[in-house]
Amino acid sequence: MTTQTTTQAAAEQEAAEANALLAALEERVRDGDEGVTPQQLAEQRELGLFAHLRAEAAHRKAERAATEATDRQRRALVDQALALVETKADADQVGRAYDRALAALADLVAAVEAHDQAVSEAGRLLRDAECGPINEYVQVDHGEYVTREARPAAATRTAPRVDVSPGSTAFTFGKGIHVPVGTGQVLAVLFSKVAAGDTGKMPSGEPALTAAPITQHVDRHGEQVRRFLARSEGGEAA
Incomplete structure (x- = not known):
């Protein structure tokens, strides 16, 4: 992807330089420079057109590469999803x-x-x-006095x-x-x-x-x- 981007940038730079050279030649003619010939203008226009076409070609190539990368990623995710369903979703x-x-x-x-x-x-x-409840009286020490109070007795099978x-x-x-x-x-x-x-x-x-x-x-x-x-x-x- 980096190489494609670099190629595209170089082609666009080439097209911009060709257009600039053509504009400079046209300006010289407007200023009365008789040294500029029709052949030079024609050749520069052809070079500019060609550079523009190369830039467009580089742009399309980059778009195709990006689309292919997206398709590959999508296919990989779909394959992963199908594998999960086939192996885990039983x-x-x-x-x-x-x-x-x-x-x-x-x-x-x-x-x-x-x-x-x-x-x-x-x-x-x-x-x-x-x-019903079975109680027994136990001695309870309250510190200052002692009382006998009812407490649940241990139950047995007979009681x-x-x-x-x-x-x-x-x-x-x-x-x-x-x-x-x-x-x-x-x-x-x-x-x-x-x-x-x-x-x-x-x-x-x-x-x-x-x-x-x-x-x-x-x-x-x-x-x-x-x-x-x-x-x-x-x-x-x-």
Whole structure:
């Protein structure tokens, strides 16, 4: 490209000099210089025309070179785009992954719902058995005085404890705490882990409209779900 530009500039300079020489000869004739012949004027006009044609030829050559370079760059970008689609954009792979994810999520939803239904029913049965809070009195040192105050006692299988607060189905056997985990909560936390490790962030290109509810859901319930999963993975009954 640099050589073509230089050639074009040289041709244009040559044409300008030829035109200047012709203008000088014409001016000499106007001033009465009889030494200028018609042949000299004709030859200089021919030289000027030829120089102009050479300059135009250089300009066209540069334009063709620029067009060819643009076409080569465009072809290279198109080839790169096609290669990306052919090697990375595998619709069949997406379909297979979708089927696996659908099956896995169906198993997860079924497991969570079965767990929550069992916990809810167990809590109802224990409340029907009037297994309310079990308290024991412990000595509490307040510094200047000591009192005996009621504290929840450790639950056992023979003496379970049920949380009797409105709407709650939590109960305990021994050290294990049994609570519904919630399908939506589990899915929200699962999604937040999949989405690049950034809690509640949608993958790039997805509408941000759905990000806020997921973020709120994870903020509200995420820690509870993580504790539940940690107990399950650790082998403790939940």
